[in-house]
Amino acid sequence: MAETQNSRLPIYAVIVTVVFKLLFLLTHYIQEDAFITWRVAQNVLDYGVIGFNGGTKISASTTHLYVFVSYIFNLIFGKEYFIEPLLIFNSILFTIGTLFLSHLLLKNPWHKAIFIFLIGIVPPAIKISILGMEYGILFFLEMSLLYYGFNKGKKWLLTLLPILIMFTRIDTVIFLGIVFLVDVFWNKKIRWNYVFGGILGVLFTVGFNWFYFGEVVNNTITAKKLLYEQQFTFAQNVDYFLVSFGNFWGMLKVPGNFNPITIIVLIFELLCFIYLIRQREKRNYFLWMIFIFGWTKQIIFLSQKSLFDWYYWVPQLLLFVPILIFVLEQKEKRNLWLSLLVIFYIVPMLAFQTIHAIATGNGEWNYRRTIGVFLNKYEKDKKQWILLEPAGYIPYFSRLKTIDEVGLVDKQIQEEIKKDKPNYWINTVKNRKPKYLLSYQNLYEGKNAEYYKTHYKLLKEFRVKDHLKSDNKLLEKIYNLKPSGTDYNLYIRVD
Structure with missing residues (x-):
């Protein structure tokens, strides 16, 4: 009986985490770009066209799949009442994604439950859940791919999920590519179902853009490149990278190119990752996937001078995962380690995000x-x-x-x-x-x-x-x- 109760602890943690984060709905902290996606969804409702201004077709939103999800929520709840249900839906999906991630990396149900709650209340997780962007759905799809596709060996999901992931955001080709490379290196064979799914994902997304909008990539990418593109010297590129590094590699968006908190967290992340992979366990397969992806995604987007902070939410979380696992699995003085992490990092991060959400929501x-x-x-x-x-x-x-x-x-x-x-x-x-x-x-x-x-x-x-x-x-x-x-x-x- 006790064992059954313990096995349900991660599910209980999902429920508690979602309910806790619903408090942030009171701040009305919703990202500007979410309203672009929602207007596109309502344009489909009113004009039958994926656009922004009446019957003119335009890929104004960065995400096609989330447009259709938002359209369904508008259809069910109406234009005046769909936002809260959709934000709750996003939060639930994201937290289920953390449940899948805990199953991949941890064995003890108590560790899984604590992992789900703590990773669910750091700033990127709160923003993914309640800012109205597509990352709740995206995180759920990506963790489903790792858990059911690569861990459980569901071949049909290895084909289907890459299509849905790419249709959510085209830049997820980075995630899909890293997962493929680690899998091939680890297992010394190619999963052709996954390759087929990746090819279909590219063809479906690019094909949809081409046949519906007459363009290969989303208009949002073209527009930003056209307006913001500048020529930089090598020294300017280095300076830009350092400033961006200070802002985005940790949990906080702090101005300036030297952020001590970011540097400390980065070093600790690396040390914890090295410590974990030296244990030579099966989960190293997934640790390599998420850690290499986190580094690669951040480096690519920083090098392209992408300052929008939502690009970094998922990498920030995944790079923080080794720290949580390291602390949870300490055999001696675990409670001390956990208390130090919560008191000196998790709680200050939560407090910062709460103040930020209240102020920005206003x-x-x-x-x-x-x-x-x-x-x-x-x-x-x-x-x-x-x-x-x-x-x-x-x-x-x-x-x-x-x-x-x-x-x-x-x-x-x-x-x-x-x-x-x-x-x-x-x-x-x-x-x-x-x-x-x-x-x-x-x-x-x-x-x-x-x-x-x-x-x-x-x-x-x-x-x-x-x-x-x-x-x-x-x-x-x-x-x-x-x-x-x-x-x-x-x-x-x-x-």
């Missing part, structure tokens, strides 16, 4: 969302256009047609960037005459001030400082400790 939900809500009430004609950046909260809640500065949701602005990059913004305004402009700057100052004064009037100013107050004094202190958001000026065309 800046996004209570501030940026109100701009969209204002426009939704002010402008009844939803066929009118707004030029702004970014394309998440404000277009979603305003329901207006949108031109974003980067070109994620509108391809025409990319043509202006190609023709005259320094002046593409003003050229877009002159050529397309959007009814609304939302800018970080005062457009009545600068070289094009006369044009803006003639054709646009200032409709409303939105200021972050106006949203740093709360009846709850603790919340107010957090808002002021880490103000989140950007000041905006909203202009309306007068001719």
Whole structure:
């Protein structure tokens, strides 16, 4: 009876972890890009087209599979009520993924339960679960591949899961490739079901892009490369890498190229990994997979100057895994090791993420969302256009047609960037005459001030400082400790 109860401990840990993380829904901390995906899903609902602005096809979202999942949730719960159920779904899937990972790496049910809870409450895990991005589904699919495909030997899943994984994000080719190489090196043979699945995944994803959108890669990749691409010297590349290294290799996004916490954690991760693989156990097969992937993914994206922190969530977690296993399996003074880890790392990380989520949630939900809500009430004609950046909260809640500065949701602005990059913004305004402009700057100052004064009037100013107050004094202190958001000026065309 006791043995049966113990075997259920990991399942109980999944439930407790999910329930614990649901508290973060109260912060309304949702990533801007999630609203792009959700608007695309609603565009499918309204127009039958994967797009952003009516009947125009565009791969505005980085993830196709998550668009369809979001579409189903919109269909079931309605546009007004689908967000919370979808976030809970993401959190459940992610935590089940950690359950699969615990089965691969640990034997003791108590160790598995503690592993599931502790890895579930560090910052990347919380962000994967509640920020609305596709990584909850992705983590679940990747861990399912390792557990059922490579551990249980389910051949049909070795073929199916790579297709679903690549259809979620095309950059998962890195994960699939590392897993393939480690498997071949370890077993000295090729799993042709997996190779077939990988080939199908590439063909299906690229083929879908080509036949539906007329492009090989997602528009989001093309747009970012077009606007952000610059020529760097070798020294500039090194400096950029060091700054990014300091920000992303640990659990914290801390400015500056020297982050002592990051360096200490990195060294400890390496030492724990070396200690574990020297034990020559069967699980080393999976430890090599996740550790090499974690390093490879971070190095590739850092070298490409990808500063968006969600690219690093899954690698951050997987690189932290050896530390948790090392501490949990200490035969002597395990409780001391575990207490030190929890008190000096897990709890501070959780506290940081809680404060960050409350402050950022205020800046996004209570501030940026109100701009969209204002426009939704002010402008009844939803066929009118707004030029702004970014394309998440404000277009979603305003329901207006949108031109974003980067070109994620509108391809025409990319043509202006190609023709005259320094002046593409003003050229877009002159050529397309959007009814609304939302800018970080005062457009009545600068070289094009006369044009803006003639054709646009200032409709409303939105200021972050106006949203740093709360009846709850603790919340107010957090808002002021880490103000989140950007000041905006909203202009309306007068001719």
